[in-house]
Amino acid sequence: MNFLSIFVLVPALMMMGLYVSKTRKQIQFVTATGASILMILSGVITYMYLSERAAGNMAEMLFTADTVWYAPFNIHYSVGIDGISVAMLLLTSIIVFTGVFASWKIDPLPKEFFLWYCLLSIGVYGFFISTDMFTMFMYYEIALIPMYLLIGVWGSGRKEYGAMKLTLMLMGGSALLLVGILGIYYQSGATSMNILEIAKTTIPIQAQYYLFPLTFMGFGVLGAMFPFHTWSPDGHASAPTAVSMLHAGVLMKLGGYGCFRVAIYLMPQAAHEMSWIFLVLTGISVVYGAFSAIVQTDLKYINAYSSVSHCGLVLFAILMLNQTAMTGAILQMLSHGLMTALFFALIGMIYGRTHTRLITEMSGLMKVLPFLGVSYVIAGLASLGLPSLSGFVAEMTIFVGSFQETDTFHRVLTIVACTSIVITAVYILRVVGKILFGVIQDEHHKHLTDATWFERLSVVTLIIAIFALGSAPFWISNMIGESVLPVVTQLAK
Amino acid sequence: MQYTLLIVLLPLISFIFLGLMDSKLKPKVAGIIGTSVLGIITALSYTAAFEYFTMHKIAGVYERLIPLHIEWVRFTEFLHIDLGILLDPISIMMLVVITTVSFMVNLYSTSYMHGEKGFQRYFAFLSLFTFSMLGLVIATNIFQMYIFWELVGVSSYLLIGFYYTKPSAVAAAKKAFIVTRFADLGFLVGILFLSFYTKTFDFGILTSGNPNVFASTVGVSFMGLSVMSWAMGLIFIGGAGKSAMFPLQIWLPDAMEGPTPVSALIHAATMVVAGVYLVARLFPVYEVYAPDVLHGIAYIGAFTSLFAAVIACVQTDIKRVLAFSTISQIGFMMVGLGVSGYGAHEGLGYMASMFHLFTHAMFKALLFLGAGSVIHAVHSNEMKDMGGLRKYMPITNYTFLIACLAIAGIYPFSGFFSKDEILAATFEFSPYLGGVMSIIAGLTAFYMFRLYYSIFWGKGHKHAHDHTPHESPLAMSIPLIFLAVVTIFAGFIPFGHFVTSDLANYDIHLDMTVAVMSVSIAIFSIGIATLMYRKESKIPNIMGKTFSHLHKSASNRFYIDEVYIFITKKIIFKNISTPIAWFDKHIIDATMDGFAGVTQWTSVKIKGFQSGQVQQYAYIFLLGTLIIAALVLFV
Amino acid sequence: MAEQIIFYILAALIAVFSVLAVTSKQIIRSATYLLFVLLGTAGLYLLLGYHYLFAVQIAVYAGGVMVLFIFAILLTNRPGENVKAERKDRRIAAGITSVAGLAFCGHIIYWNVNKAYTLLVPAEQKVQDIGLKLMGTEKYQYLLPFEFISVLLLACIVGAIMIARKR
Amino acid sequence: MGDLFSNFLTGSVPIEAYLGVSLIMFFAGVYGFLSRKSLLMILVSIELMLNAADINFVVFNRYLYPGQMEGFFFTLFGIAIAACETAVAIAIIINIYRNLTSVEVGEIDEMKE
């Protein structure tokens, strides 16, 4: 236990605080305080990380700590962060923070909602600070289950179906994953489940041939890789706002992060030889998700398919196995996390007012909801990769990186993936055109009120983050770039 | 020349300020802020231009100045996006053009857009556009250009869709964005190709003429074509999209849904020439490493030019006429670049193209602003609602006429000079192409005067609805007059002293044969137009009937839009997306649900085993035992 | 010789009554056949020289268990009423399975059982020996199970009474 | 008596014969268990099965491992256990009869699936 664990402890303390709080005021106080503390902490950790690096500490992971947990299985509670984790922690904090405000007036059962919400964030934070496969897996699963209740109780639409589907499919992913993890541990002959330790060993290539697909698919399910993505539309569509935000914004990143940390890092040979299979699949995801999004009429479905496309790009880039593309992948995680959270927040807010998510039933909302409308446009622009917003940097890094692979196969796939930016434009503009522009058709929509202060706070925070990432990507890009290096080195072996 | 940074930065600040304050500001204040910022940067760019062109030249060649340069994102060891300012003759020229037109448009808009809802927003967007466009032209590297390229696209989207409650405007904005976005895909992939082999984004390195930069491209081919052809061809697609080259021109006519000053600024003077600028920027690369692509550009330019000119002849919406005219003129510029070689005389086409870009920006802006003035007066875009306006709007009338003469290529208006150079270069490249271009020049003169006469001549009875049209206020007239003056005199600028393909001085000599021929064609065409449109006449109708097929096709813009609609609605939406969505729902998702279904089904099917009969339990028990024993023993 | 004859008679008796016990229509007959089988088994024990076991078998089974059976039958059976005929398919299935099981086990046992037995010194089972072994704590002595089974018996009595009594 | 019988033990009945008898008894019991309708008859069948196992123990002990009396004792205890089982089973069957006024096995299938 070192101070990194505070990221897990704070939500746990929040849970305790929530448990004793009685009124809505108290609940709000607890969650807001906790979320703010987490924000500050992640800022602090970023600063500490950067200054440590600047001081010349070139260890692969910083602030590591290692406590033996289950000695017979060599399970340790080991934590540590590199640039990627730092980036992810930042992302998580931002989204947890904004999620709290996006569900400021959640009803019914606010206490329970935030209890689960905190548990969810424990899982996410824990995942990003862990370096031990067991701990990682544990946190991963912790993050899965609250989803069911969060969606099931506070969701909308076909929530029970969506919740069940999401939970079961992700559980399926974790089934693949667990076999993979056990396989890696035993086949590597390592004396620890710590990733860094295992990386020092070599897993026999025969074992890699089945472990790599297992782990990659396992994480890939969470990363909404084709054809295991169908939980995403149904799940996101029925989830309450904050949950969609956290799930699409952070949880889906667990997939990419895991693929990167476990599948690629530990099994470089298999990654080299088998990446083409998954490249094809993720390539399909990218284009397929985008095309699917075009014809959807439900805002959340559109965004969910868009997430399929964008997260597909993350995995796609990871599989390119070079530093630039991988950096791009991580950037894309950040970027997608922020903007999809923004999207879901806005969709939730719009839905809260219009009580519909069908784009056919809305129009001209810009007039009555200027703040939300403008924010939606910004989110859309971020999504279609407008320079100065986060999406651009990420996508460009990915494309430039992917193009470093010289053979025709990679080239063609890269170009195919590039087309997604056009398709993205198509569906984003379609939505924006339909719901925000034009004349208001529905009488009820004429008297809608624009965002409240807490909604504004949530939205503005996200927008600022998107702008910050898009306009000043260099420091974070460098931070990630150097943290990707160990993996690249591993691949070069 | 550090202060050039201000030229870019001030509009950005203005945008952010106006955008955040939005309706908290009084409209008037917003207009003043926007316009004055533009005024300041216009002054700054003039200063910069003056300073630059009077600077000491090294060996007779203008120096490339890079007053600012920072690394923004690093991709690989070699590839990094930098943000910087590159000053060389063409960028300086573009600075001047953009700031001038922009300033004029801002000034014009304070009056034109008076009372519109979202006035502040309008000025914010204008600032954003100016910022992006300036950023584009001063880009030091191709990726920076791409960045601003995209921003320009978005500002264009926002401005076209300014009247967001109007469905047609929204659709037009969407279309413009998506079409150019599609082209940008080519641009992007082109950049990827180019940068991968040259290991740089930097214009300075790319255009330095150092063969080592391109060493690794030699002999490398990708799917049959050499990589440089791929790279430069794809990059050109990006340019073609922004510059509305065939077949990507479709967005531009629709873009006229935006406010007219916006059309003047973006869709006449600045953004649409970005493609030309792009090709010009990379001209040395095209010239040396992808001459085939360069020639292709010439032919595409020529075809587009002809195509658009024909359509322009039959359009009835005045802004659309101007839009097609713009397409046609950009085609000219492209031809100019396409036929050009590198170096002094060889580079005539390049120089001419840039020159035409400059003059065209002025007179086309003038035309649009004039049209705006007319529309302001009659509240309609359709020619049939106009006529006889010369009595009511003298300033508009004269300035419009000047612009028409300029675009028709009548001496001594600026259009004559620039167009003439292009024709001369084209004839040198290929007489056939030259001939075609001359015909187009004739068509240009024809349709411009058709337009002119339809608006200002003929009977004025059609617009007697609520009020008689009157001349526009001062804020609108001043830009008209200013631009008219520029249009008249710009032709005498010794352009070859400033902008050439090799940055060295070049003196333009008029090629008299070409000049005479083109002027006579123009006059002839104007004559026909006068005949047909000065007064109410049956000839157009007869002509229309005679060539009904052609007329109809041209009126319908040769059905290219229909083809696009077919592709988007039928192919993409109906035959790709809908099936994919269906597939997703009924195959992929159904498979996942199917697992659950099969499990449930099995569950129902095997419930008989749990019959409640203890003897059956024992039976299964015994069977289990025997089977296990048998398996253990015999397998 | 005589031993063989006796054995085969007993064997036939046991086999026949076993089958009859499980096929008889009348439950009381069934119980009676069972009694014969048990007695035949006791005979086998005697034949093998385990007199004590012979005694126990008769005392516990014939004396105890059978009485229980008879009581139960009389308690639950209305006089003259035969058990309904079993379902034929079930009987056939059970028959086939049993025969198959019999063949299977018979096959395995016949071919694998250790036949190198060294018969057969007449082993006089002294009851004292049995008693000593039952009271011993060494290996092959059985005090512990002897004590333990008393707990079982007690528990069974308690349980059976608990179930059988009225309250 | 003892002497009389032991005198007969001069010839040799093969071990398989004993085992055969016990097997027949066992599978007769199995058959009964699987096919009889009355709970009491099922109980009868069980007695057969248990008894068959007891015979096995005794035979093995006598023929193969005469040195120790493990089989003997197992049978001894086995008989006791069988008695316990029977007692409890009969109590439960009577309880069934009390509840259902029937001891047919087909009656006790209320809970299923």
Place this chain on the structure above:
Amino acid sequence: MDYSSFLQMREEFSLLVVMVILLVYDIFATEKALKQFQTVALSLFTLHTLLNCVPREAFAVAGGMFQYVPMQTYIKTILNIGTLIVLLQAHKYLDEDANRVKRGEFYFLTLSTLLGMYFMISSGNFLMFFIGLETASIPMATLVAFDKYNKKAAEAGAKYILSAVFASSISVFGISLIYGSTGTLYFNDIATVFTGTPLQLMAFVFFSVGLFFKISLVPFHLWTPDVYEGSQTNITSYLSVISKGAAVFVLFTLLVKVFPKIISDWQPILYGLAVLSITVANVFAIRQQNLKRFLAFSSISQAGYILLAIISGTALGMASLVYFVLVYMFSNLAAFGVLSVIEQRTSKVQMNDYNGLYQTNPKLSFVMMLALFSLAGIPPFAGFFSKFFIFSAAAQQGFYVLVFIALLNTIISLYYYLLVIKAMFLNTNEQPIETITSDIPVKISLVFCTIGILFVGLVSTFYDQIAVFSFGM
């Protein structure tokens, strides 16, 4: 004859003393004194549990018929704790007028089956083992039929006794063949001569189905749901946890200690049974509406998971198994505890009845949810750890495919556990179960279970303690 060595069997004696005291107390105490019967019984049993929870040196009694290794203390303590929890949960039930008269029997029978399990666990000889097995199952039948005027209970009792006796006759037939082919009943001796001749293999299979029956593995499980449904809920929980827990432990011990030489034969058997048990039980569980049947199928599938620990046959597997049993005990008893509270107050056991339970009984639903999540193997609850360890133990021996199948089944199991959770938290109900105030003993038991579910996983001490002695096997 040195009877003093018997005194080493402290657990057994201590339990026997408790039983005898209670029996005597029940018979001879006055009406007034009897009011305190349960308190006395529970205190005595708690005392017994506490006194016997420290492992000792290994020893053997009665010439090896009784063999003690320290690990047994753990499993016995787990069984003790489980029994204690069950007794606490049954407190209310036994205080009812109709049952008060039978409670002495209840305690005596429960404890005697427990004693049977003790002996079964510690036995070093098939005779002892068999008696232990029977002691653990015959009185159990009377417990199952405890609610004797309840038709379902009577039916369950009959089914249980018939099935149990059928199983044990096959098993004892198997033992006879083992004896016939090895000449001994002592575990230690058998281990050296049991080499896997066909007869031995057949004997082994016949014998082991008796245990499979007790663990209720598919296809020897069919009695389980019916019996679980019919018997009184506390008995069901006792049956599903204690009885099963003892049996799996014994199975492991036997396989490793007595039949190590035929590991290549029993591993495939267990493999097949594990796959069958997990899958079939899960598939059946999906559509159960009665929660007791539901938990029955769930416990069958849990038993399948346990086989993954057994199949490894390693010390790691042993420790994981005991740990699994511990966690399983807490989880299952918590679920059954909630179930029994609700059943006793409202006699509602259908899943539909649980709709909207959270509205009226948040705490009970919360405990139920924890229990189900733990059973499903969701972190941070203990079930996750126990499952992970079991999978890990199996994977260590290379059973990746098996682990994978088991994991796929966790998806199905998660599905049906979520169905209950859905009923409690998501569904609404016109007539929800009214708010219930539990009595103190139940509260204690549920709190205890909750603590167990929450901390047994996160705190590694428990596992470490168990693991210390797993090598003593």
